[in-house]
Amino acid sequence: MELTNIETILNDALIHSSKYIDDGNVATYIPELAKADKNLLGASIVTIEGKRYHVGDWHQEFTIQSISKTISLIFALHNLGPEIVFNKVGMEPSGDPFNSIIKLETKKYPSNPYINAGAIAVAGLISERYSFEDYLKLVRLFCGRNSIEVDENVYMSESKTGMLNRSLAYMMNSSGVLEADVEKTLDFYFKMCSVKVNSNDLANYAAILANDGLDLKSGDRLIDNSILKIVKSLMLTCGMYDGSGEFAIRVGMPAKSGVGGGILAFAENKLGICVFGPALDSQGNSIGGYHMLEYLSKELGLHYFSGK
Template sequence: MEGTPKRPSNQELLLNEILQEALALPLSGEVANYIPALASVNPNQCGIAVANLDGQVHVAGDADVPFSIQSVSKVFGLALAMLRMGDDLWQRVHMEPSGQAFNSIVQLEWEHGIPRNPFINAGAIVVADTLVSHYSASKNALMSFVRGLADRPEIAVNQDVFLSEKQHGSRNAALAYLMKSFGNIEADVEDALDHYFYQCSIEMSCRDVARSLSFLANRGVQPHSGDTIVSRRDAHRINAIMQTSGMYDQSGEFAFEVGLPAKSGVGGGIVAIVPNYGVICAWSPRLNQYGNSCMGMYMITRLAEKLGLSVY
């Protein structure tokens, strides 16, 4: 990182200024509607949180409102799978940008059932399969991991979203069965999918997400507990995949404009890692054409600009 990021004297004042700028923008984007339980979310909510490495969390707007983290959950799943599988994981899922839609079947067929990276749906289903295969109760293991990272035992799954995911998950099922045909799903397909849908249905607030992923800004060590969550090498690897593949087909543009490892979800959340500084999480449900939060993108971009947060 060039130089040291600025630490404003009043972070919450700055966050509120950026939040008000975002709220003043012309309305754009639509709430995700292919999962009916997400379509009913109030589209006008907007929040942002910054968790610094000193343990302080600064917030503005709806930063304490729980939302469906959706694909942001893929970061937690990946970290847990890397802990359990080590380098063997990379025989089953690669670490390259896909250049295709996040739920592409065609690319998976070409590449013999090996997903390009763990943040497209096929890759995350492989990660879910490794967890189902290596834990007797994989969903409990994941929830315990997430709750511990956030230091919030009350974090839970939204059951309505979970059921909605399962009822409208035909394309994900197609991906899973195709990978099974290539021998890249070891558990029962329905069990792997059940874990994947459950993981996507976790509800957290901006404050929770920013705090929970602080270890990725601190070389694998969780600042508020001092616990080593992943090795320094694995923290580097997770951040690298977030940088290249975390923002769907807008990952290159986000790297170009903002310059931070990040992961988004169609629930409207975006988390961005600032090494040696902290973690930003922004949330607003209206999504752009790539599936990324319109106001979330704006707020993180503005904060990065104002504080010089790019890793480049």
């Protein structure tokens, strides 16, 4: 792939995408997130060779939110193994909104680890055996920045207002899916969602995913391929909430979005991307970010079915 023109295309993508911001809104269900500036927009690209490209508000920190679900899944698969994890959570798209409780009653187990219920179940498995610091080390390793921390204001805000997540957690506790202490699990989950990153951090992590889990410099294996097959395949089928199917068609990259405004995506064996913009569409995905990814996919030929 010809990457010489990435910088130009990134700039064009920013201009193209910024006009969609007006159609979106910042997340309001967590009061602290509602304070975000909806006009922010930025992106970072990191190639598997380690080259970095940035545009717009790429340096702006935001909370990682649901993108963390991919890292906690890696943590759990690595430390506990797939058998323990998939004894508590499924592998299928849910067909319902990310915070839906219905299938917990009709099917008991959460459909997959990227909806809230599934990620809380995984957080329960981790928090019983590991400290949040253990987990945070992995985030820092993947992002390549040791100064990454929790945003205490967002964490407090989520903890105080996350009643629907509490409902999901108590439901799973009631049915035996979540065996860990509910409030301790939620504390881990809210902290995990409140980690502050910028788009360069997540593009670094995305590039490691694109590079088969190998460190970009040393080539050391950071993530087993068997774990990557799970984490990345689930990004294909369930990464963009209940808009995953349309995203697969229009953008064609494995991706995971968060209501903090970030979307992580990657093109296998090529590069990792993180776009950031707090204005969200009706499904909770960054509206500017989505359009940037669609533009980049087309102009850089990143769709997995790009053709000849």
